[in-house]
Amino acid sequence: MTPTTSIRGFLRRRRFHFTRTRHCLLGLGVFALIGTQASAFTAYVSNEKSNTVSVIDTDKFTVVNTIKVGQRPRGIELTKDGKSVLVAVGDDDTIQVIDVRTHEIVATLPSGPDPELFTQDQTGKILYVANENDNTVTIIDLHRRVPLGEVQVGVEPEGMGLSPDGKILVATSETTNMAHFIDTETRRIVANVLVDARPRFAEFKRDGSEVWVSSEIGGTVSVIDPVKHEVKKKITFDIPGLRKEAIQAVGISITKDGKTGFVALGPANRIAVINAATHEVQKYLLVGQRVWHMAFTPDEKYLLTTNGVSNDVSIIDVANLKVTKTIQVGELPWGIAISQQ
Numbered sequence: 001m002t003p004t005t006s007i008r009g010f011l012r013r014r015r016f017h018f019t020r021t022r023h024c025l026l027g028l029g030v031f032a033l034i035g036t037q038a039s040a041f042t043a044y045v046s047n048e049k050s051n052t053v054s055v056i057d058t059d060k061f062t063v064v065n066t067i068k069v070g071q072r073p074r075g076i077e078l079t080k081d082g083k084s085v086l087v088a089v090g091d092d093d094t095i096q097v098i099d100v101r102t103h104e105i106v107a108t109l110p111s112g113p114d115p116e117l118f119t120q121d122q123t124g125k126i127l128y129v130a131n132e133n134d135n136t137v138t139i140i141d142l143h144r145r146v147p148l149g150e151v152q153v154g155v156e157p158e159g160m161g162l163s164p165d166g167k168i169l170v171a172t173s174e175t176t177n178m179a180h181f182i183d184t185e186t187r188r189i190v191a192n193v194l195v196d197a198r199p200r201f202a203e204f205k206r207d208g209s210e211v212w213v214s215s216e217i218g219g220t221v222s223v224i225d226p227v228k229h230e231v232k233k234k235i236t237f238d239i240p241g242l243r244k245e246a247i248q249a250v251g252i253s254i255t256k257d258g259k260t261g262f263v264a265l266g267p268a269n270r271i272a273v274i275n276a277a278t279h280e281v282q283k284y285l286l287v288g289q290r291v292w293h294m295a296f297t298p299d300e301k302y303l304l305t306t307n308g309v310s311n312d313v314s315i316i317d318v319a320n321l322k323v324t325k326t327i328q329v330g331e332l333p334w335g336i337a338i339s340q341q
Helices: 003-038
Strands: 041-047 052-057 062-068 073-078 084-089 094-099 105-109 115-120 126-131 136-141 146-152 157-162 168-173 178-183 188-194 199-204 211-215 220-225 230-236 252-254 260-264 270-275 280-286 291-296 302-307 312-317 322-328 333-340
Touching (some): 041 084, 052 073, 073 115, 084 115, 084 333, 094 115, 126 157, 136 157, 168 199, 168 211, 178 199, 199 252, 211 252, 252 291, 280 322
Parallel strands (some): 073 333, 115 157, 157 199
Antiparallel strands (some): 041 052, 041 333, 084 094, 115 126, 157 168, 168 178, 178 188, 199 211, 211 220, 220 230, 260 270, 291 302, 302 312, 312 322
16 A cells, blocks of 8 residues: 555545534534523513513523503413413403414403403413402403403402312402402302402412412412311511511412422512422522512523512522522513413
8 A cells, every 4th residue: 555545545534534523513513402492481571561571582581572562561371372472451451462473462352341360271261360440350262252251259359370170260359358269160259268468369289289379468478278268377478677568479489399489579579489388488589679470481490570660570590599680671570471482
C-alpha cells in the first residue's frame, strides 16, 4: 500500500466518523426539541382593568400575545378538549369563547348577569356559572351554547367547585357566608355549610375526601367533609409584621396527590404552603402585590400566581418552594388558566 492510498483511506474513515457523529448530534437535537415542545404550556391571564387576556409561553416565561376581550374579565378556564379559552366578562354579562389557535373570540355564552367564576363537568359538556348580581348558578350546555336552567343560591355567589365524581357542585356566597352543596342531577341544594366571612373559592381534593373553602374577610380556609357537610378543620394564618385584616384567603390550589395545598393571601402578598394531611402551614412565599388566583402547569413543576396590584405573575418552583421569576402582564390580573400544546 502506497503512502497516498493510506492517506486517502484515513480521510475516508474520518469523513465517515464525522458524518455519523453529525447525524447523531442532529438526532439528539431533534429529540431535545421534541422534548421541549412536549413540555411547553401556555398560560392565559385575565386582566380585570385593562380588559385583556395575556398569553404566556411557560417555556420562555414571556408574554407572547395580548387578546382584547370584553369588560371586566375575571374567571377563566380552558375547555376540556383544550381548543378554547372561556373567560367571564362580568360587565358584559357573558362568557366569551377564545380559539386557542387564532386567539380570536369566536362565540359568546348566555351566562346570566355578572358571571364571575365557573367550572365544567368531566365531559366538558356542561358549564356551571356563578352569577354574582342575581344570586344564581346558571347551567349552560357548552356544545349547543344554550342555558339549561339555574339554581338559586345565597347572596353574591363566586366560588365554584365540582366533586371528582361530578355529583356535587359547591357554590360559595360571599354575603351569605355559606358553601352551598348542589346535587348536579336534581339541581337542588342538599346542604348549606356556614363558613367565615366572604367565601371566595372552593377546591376539592382529587380523591373527593375534602373540599376547601377560602374566606377572604375571615382570613381562613374551612376544610369541609363533603359527605357529612361539616367543617372539620379551619386553617388559619399568621405572618409576623402583618395585621390579621391584611391576611385575606382567596385562591386555592391542591396538588394531584393531595399532599400539598397552596392558598393565595391577597394583600398579604404571600402564598401559604400547607401540609394537606395535617392542615398545618409549612411556609409562606412572598409574591407580587394583592395575589388573587393560581394555576399549576400540567406537570405541576410550576405554580403561577396572579398579582392584582403589581400587575404581574409570579412563577413558583413547586419542588423547591421558591419564587423564580416575575412576568409583567396587564392591569389587575385576576384569573389564570394553563393549557398543554
